[in-house]
Amino acid sequence: MSQEVTFHSGALKVSQLSAERSGKRLSLPMTFLVNAGDVVCLTGPNGSGKSTILRMIAGFLPSHSGAIMLDGSAYRPHQPECPLPARYLGNCTGLSPELTGWQNLRHLAALHRIDPAFERSNNDLFQISDFANRQVKYLSAGQCQRLALTALLDPSDITALWLLDEPETGLDADSQLRLHKHINAFKDAGGRVILASHNPDFQHHASQHITLLPPETDVS
Numbered sequence: 259m260s261q262e263v264t265f266h267s268g269a270l271k272v273s274q275l276s277a278e279r280s281g282k283r284l285s286l287p288m289t290f291l292v293n294a295g296d297v298v299c300l301t302g303p304n305g306s307g308k309s310t311i312l313r314m315i316a317g318f319l320p321s322h323s324g325a326i327m328l329d330g331s332a333y334r335p336h337q338p339e340c341p342l343p344a345r346y347l348g349n350c351t352g353l354s355p356e357l358t359g360w361q362n363l364r365h366l367a368a369l370h371r372i373d374p375a376f377e378r379s380n381n382d383l384f385q386i387s388d389f390a391n392r393q394v395k396y397l398s399a400g401q402c403q404r405l406a407l408t409a410l411l412d413p414s415d416i417t418a419l420w421l422l423d424e425p426e427t428g429l430d431a432d433s434q435l436r437l438h439k440h441i442n443a444f445k446d447a448g449g450r451v452i453l454a455s456h457n458p459d460f461q462h463h464a465s466q467h468i469t470l471l472p473p474e475t476d477v478s
Contacts, residue, residue: 268329269293270342270419270450275324277310283322286311290468292419292450297441299461300454302470308454309348311470312421315452316346335419342450346421351406359390359397359405366409383436384408399428413443420444422453426460438463 270292276285284307292298300308313319315326317335326333328342335344353362384404389397394405403425411420420441426434434457441451442463455461 270333271325271327272311272315273325273327275311275314275326276322277307277314277319278322279310284310286324286470288468290466292452292466294416294448294450295445296466297445297451297453297464298466298468299464300452300468300470301456301461306470308470309423312346312423312452312454313348315419316344316421318346342417342419344421345410345418346423347406347410347425348423349427351402353394353402353405355395356393358393359386359401362394362405363390363409366406382408383440384433385436400430400433403428404433407437407440411440411444413440413447413449416444416447416449418449420449420451420453422451422455424455424457425453426455426457434459 271289272292273289274287276283278284286307290298300311302308310319314321315333315335328340333342334340335342352366353359354365357365384407386401386404386408389401390405394402397405407425412418425437429437438459441453445451445465453460453464461467
């Protein structure tokens with residue numbers, strides 16, 4: 259069932275998206291808004307489209323129908339002039355195994371045209387300094403996730419939209435708590451977050467919940 263909403267100035271509006279995946283049509287019949295200070299949590303079983311919708315919003319996957327709008331215009335997160343650039347973290351961290359953690363962080367910062375906030379000594383929110391001088395191929399999955407989060411998420415940059423696909427994956431309890439605080443600081447400053455998570459703690463702190471059901475049908 260579609261959700262009726264009213265457009266507000268400055269809101270990111272996601273409407274009635276669908277995509278084709280492995281010969282099937284994935285329809286996501288909902289409309290929702292993401293305003294400043296919102297955390298939207300996508301929930302649902304595996305295969306219901308959580309990762310797909312995040313990738314469509316990030317601009318990595320074309321939508322077959324529907325629209326993603328910002329201030330009434332098509333949302334183009336990777337254009338240099340976009341006022342709400344996307345910071346997407348999926349199940350692939352994008353880290354090069356042959357580079358050190360620091361080298362990866364500087365490369366990702368340049369790639370995303372963002373200020374390397376992790377260079378500031380008081381900004382080691384995920385405690386990476388103990389292992390960031392090592393090549394990534396020698397790090398654990400949790401350490402790699404902490405590097406990726408450090409590279410992309412700066413709570414002071416509220417012009418960005420965080421798109422997080424199960425960001426707690428591989429993190430220990432302390433790192434998950436740090437991520438909670440990171441998201442809350444960003445939200446409280448007026449940032450916007452859309453995340454997919456099976457973790458009840460992450461779901462609990464969201465201001466909106468979008469529950470997806472398996473909606474696949476064969477493409478005729």
